[in-house]
Amino acid sequence: MASRLIQSRFSLSRLHLTAGNKNGRFLSTESNKVDEPFKVEEAETVNVPPPPSEKLLVLGGNGFVGSHICREALNRGLDVASLSRSGGSSLHDSWAKNVTWHKGNLLSSESWKEALDGVTSVISCIGGFGSNSYMYKINGTANINAIRAAAEKGVKRFVYISAADFGVANYLLKGYYEGKRAAETELLTKFPYGGVILRPGFIHGTRSVGSIKLPLGVIGSPLEMVLQHAKPLNQIPLVGPLFTPPVNVTAVAKVAVRAATDPVFPPGIVDVYGIQRYNQQMSR
Template structure:
């Protein structure tokens, strides 16, 4: 299994979950091996590279049967489209060409009001989702969590954090006037623990009977409660 962005918040939990299940796990990220010292880190093969670097990283796909992508981020509109869209599209196409069987993409729930402020973010993710459903019609799974909470590693320190890394967090930080508006509908999407996302992502990547398509936050909660298979 190859985890794209495996040293990040969600990615590191996915790597740990996969290692705990006894799977062979590799990670590809721009910074390579993380600085944390947990035992599972030694059981992951750490590749360093960028999905935007014209397929120079594709040797990491050799012998891989499943891929999970946690790649994404915030910034300017053009950067958000590139990192959420183009980077993942490159990965999906390369994985398809290499004969990878299953591809799981960690996307994001739709927060309505956030969309126009984060246009590049959502347009990038939607483009990646479309590419995945085209290239992996029978083995592609899209997880759409909303708020993800859990423990984030910062260097060698573990920080228990609440709602982090979500589009809403960035919107509320950079668009204070929105706080004056009644926030309804999609903003009531329940939070989900990062360990639940990791558990479902690994299952979706390894279980051949896991149905392809989109899994919303309620589906993530439901699958995570079914336990490992």
């Protein structure tokens, strides 16, 4: 009995020693087999191209609304270019140096189409006042030319800064509104899935005229606070649209840039209340 007990203890000790050695490597219970350590194969390196950069072209980027849009787009890390009849900006702000400025006339020459090379989205702030025929050309024909050229170049999204209806004012500025609506129709036709129309009313903010800065917010900001809560007044026949609340230029710029770059931003018309709503969502 004693000899069997000693033999059993000897067998257990032998098994324990063969289960693991002093270096921590696990061994087979069979003395002539050693498990190979776990090998990790190095993954093959694949050259994946970086995601394409967003390039935004702002039509009328040296104007009141356009300059704010350029600055907002730069703050979001976009590659920004501007096209206008004057070309370079008269602004002396540091951000203006980061914009590629193009000179061109949407009504006369096709040389401006080179500014669309590599562009993924366009925001148009082109507009103006004058005689009815002039207003139709600037607000309508010029924008229609830009919309068609952008569609031909394969631009993905196009945002047009239009204008809210003001009832009786529409008849006084017939060429202005007829031009705006003609451009809207063309945009919805050429860009059914990537065309966005913003219809702000009076746009307030600090406006630079040469070396003079006009604080339009002094009037616009209080009116916006009051009229944004008086939406039912907007439904009054004829004069109701005159109660359309003003909107800050910064809000217009933020929503315009988002509409131009966000693929899930719904296409179609966004009125002043929609602009305020989207701006509030982005500010949260």
